[in-house]
Amino acid sequence: xxxxxxxxxxxxxxEELRVLAAERLRPLAEKGEPGxxxxxxxxxxxxxxxxxxxxxxxxxxxxxxxxxxxxxCTEAETALALQxxxxxxxxxxxxxxxxxxxxxxxxxxxxxxxxxxxEPDAGSDAAALALEAAPDGEGWRLSGEKCWISNAPEADxxxxxxRTTPGAAARGVTAFLVPADRPGLTGRRLEMLSPHxxxxxxxxxxxxxxxxxxxxxxxxxxxxxxxxxxxxxxVGAFAVGMAQAALDxxxxxxxxxxxxxxxxxxxxxxxxxxxxxxxxxxxxxxLVYAAAAAYDEGAGDVPKRAAMxxxxxxxTAQYVVDAAVQLHGARALQRGHLLEHLYREVRAPRIYxxxxxxxxxxxxxxxxxx
Numbered sequence: 001x002x003x004x005x006x007x008x009x010x011x012x013x014x015e016e017l018r019v020l021a022a023e024r025l026r027p028l029a030e031k032g033e034p035g036x037x038x039x040x041x042x043x044x045x046x047x048x049x050x051x052x053x054x055x056x057x058x059x060x061x062x063x064x065x066x067x068x069x070x071x072x073c074t075e076a077e078t079a080l081a082l083q084x085x086x087x088x089x090x091x092x093x094x095x096x097x098x099x100x101x102x103x104x105x106x107x108x109x110x111x112x113x114x115x116x117x118x119e120p121d122a123g124s125d126a127a128a129l130a131l132e133a134a135p136d137g138e139g140w141r142l143s144g145e146k147c148w149i150s151n152a153p154e155a156d157x158x159x160x161x162x163r164t165t166p167g168a169a170a171r172g173v174t175a176f177l178v179p180a181d182r183p184g185l186t187g188r189r190l191e192m193l194s195p196h197x198x199x200x201x202x203x204x205x206x207x208x209x210x211x212x213x214x215x216x217x218x219x220x221x222x223x224x225x226x227x228x229x230x231x232x233x234x235v236g237a238f239a240v241g242m243a244q245a246a247l248d249x250x251x252x253x254x255x256x257x258x259x260x261x262x263x264x265x266x267x268x269x270x271x272x273x274x275x276x277x278x279x280x281x282x283x284x285x286x287l288v289y290a291a292a293a294a295y296d297e298g299a300g301d302v303p304k305r306a307a308m309x310x311x312x313x314x315x316t317a318q319y320v321v322d323a324a325v326q327l328h329g330a331r332a333l334q335r336g337h338l339l340e341h342l343y344r345e346v347r348a349p350r351i352y353x354x355x356x357x358x359x360x361x362x363x364x365x366x367x368x369x370x
Contacts, residue, residue, distance in 0.1 A: 006064075014068045020048060021072035029075035034195040037112050037154040042079050046109025054084040055091045055107060059230055059295035063237035063288055070241025071248075074345050077238055078196045081231070082150045086113025088227045089159045089175055093215035098177055102157055114155035116146040116178075116201055117224055123148070124358045126161075127170035127221060131203060133162035139209035140164065142176070142184075145202055148352070152199035153187025156180050159227075160203075161220050168218070175220035176212045183207065194348040195341075225303075228353055232306040233291035236313030239349050240288055242342050243281045243317040246324035249338055250274060253328055270327060277320045284313040304366035311359040314349040321346045 006014075025044060032038035045051050054062060062084070069077035087106040090098055090113075105111035122129040131144035142162050146152070158178045165172030178185065184204040192198045215223045254264035254274060264270045291309035295302050321342045325332040332339035350356050 010061075010064060014064050017050075017065060017068035018072050020050075021069045021076050024048065025069070025076035026073040029073050032075065035189060035191065035197055037151055037197050038075065038079060039109075039112070041076060042083065042112060043109040045076065045080050045083070046107060050080055051083050051109055052107040054080060055088070055103065059233060059292035060289065062230070062234045063292045066234045067237040067241040067244070067285075067288075070238045071245045074238075074242065074341070075196070077241065078150075081234065081238065082115075082196070083109075083113050085115045085227065085231055086151065086155065086157070086159055088230065089115075089214045089223045090157075090177060092226060093175065093223050094177065095211070097211070098214070102177070105156075111156040112151050112154060114149055114151040114158045115227070116149045116152070116158045116160045118146065118148045120145060120147045124355050126224065127173070129161060129163060129173065131160070131162040133164045133174060133176070133208070136207065139207060139212075140176075142178070142203040142206040142208060145200060147200045148190070148198055149187075149201055150352075151197050152201050153189065154197060154199075158201070159214065159223075160201075161224055164220075165218050170221040172218055173220040173224075174217050175214035175223040176208045177214055178206065178208060178212065192348075193344055195344060229302050229306050230295060232353055232359075233288050233295065233309040235349050235353050236284065236288040236291070236309040239310075239313040239317035239346070240281060240285045242346050243277075243284065243313075243320040246317075246321045246339060246342055247274070247277050247281055250277065250324045250327050264327065273323055273327065277323050280316045281320055284309075284316040287312050301366065301370075304363055307354070307359040307362040307366075310349075310354065311356055311363070314346075315356060317346050318350060 025041060028041040028044055029038065032041060066077050066081055069080060083106055090102055102111060106113050117126055119129050119131060131142060131146065133140040133142055157180065160176045160178045161173050162176060163172055164174040184206040187199050187201040189199045251274065254270055257264045259267065288309045291305035294305045325339050325343055328339055331337060334340060
């Protein structure tokens, strides 16, 4: 299948997702409190079978889900993505017992998951993380802080990356499955520009055992990168969905807004701007689909393609949403306007799961290694 052509079944499925997002999920999102986990929304994603699809689908279907939901309801898209990000290490690297305990709860939308990698001094340089896993009998005690963690501090389970071997950089990190009720684990909400829930976690001697290890001891960085290689193209898909929503709104607005004896679209400067927005959005979409197809096919250049997709799509979305705001004028700055919402949403993806500069570093490293 050419990466630029979707089968009719997939196209129809995307349309179904958009209808679900608009009719079933957006009303729940509107009732939620910004910056807090919206459990009714997460539960609805489970009831509709979308969360189960996250863990059973390939990268391309994940991208199609995120793009389709984002066009109609960014809150639903983000809730779905965060469940996938937080629990994918359990699905991919967990023991049968871990998967049996948590995956049914996550896919049903009864348990909320978090991916706890970033720290106050270890964001882009994830291998520099310092959360300590000190040996304690048959297990470890976790001490330190995680910061800018989506769904924290309200998540029910956390994939936590901690240093089990000091001075070993990426080779000394272990992934642990840490339920929220472990003694010594606390957290607080962070007030952020983006409206989805983000917080910090504090670990004061939190006990973990070998039964909590995801994958192998000292091999947790591989768990993290495997997860990010899957989700980076789909972050791009989220960005493409936002860009398309902004473009759709701009097409409708410029076609009817009176200006200088006609409508805005009659002005060549406006028409050319919209053409540029559409072209960049389509280019980003194709690169995202190509990266997802490469992942599904097991290609050897997935890290490069995933980085390229996230880089181009998130930067494109920032450009398109900003241009859409400019073409709408002051109305787009009003609280509650679609573009005001997208303007707050679109900034964060250029930073999380590897900032734009990190993606360029990955791409260059892969190019010179080939």
